[in-house]
Amino acid sequence: xxxxxxxxxxxxxxxxxxxxxxxxxxxxxxxxxxxxxxxxxxxxxxxxxxxxxxxxxxxxxxxxxxxxxxxxxxxxxxxxxxxxxxxxx
Numbered sequence: 001x002x003x004x005x006x007x008x009x010x011x012x013x014x015x016x017x018x019x020x021x022x023x024x025x026x027x028x029x030x031x032x033x034x035x036x037x038x039x040x041x042x043x044x045x046x047x048x049x050x051x052x053x054x055x056x057x058x059x060x061x062x063x064x065x066x067x068x069x070x071x072x073x074x075x076x077x078x079x080x081x082x083x084x085x086x087x088x089x
Contacts, residue, residue, distance in 0.1 A: 033083065037083050045073060055073070056076075056079070
């Protein structure tokens with residue numbers, strides 16, 4: 001028995017057997033962020049750090065710039081911010 005989605009696609013396609021394979025799942029991680037997502041994450045985290053949020057990674061003694069601290073946390077993969085992707089209807 002075919003799943004409901006395949007049945008719906010076949011009925012819309014006029015009963016043809018042409019069904020495309022679903023797109024492969026994207027793995028999310030530091031290397032997969034776009035430059036816009038990266039900028040948004042770093043900016044949001046830098047603002048949090050500048051307002052007194054706890055720093056989540058080891059920072060060198062003289063480093064006080066929130067943007068540089070956010071970049072260190074981003075490189076370490078320690079920023080607790082997620083990116084939601086998808087279509088906007």
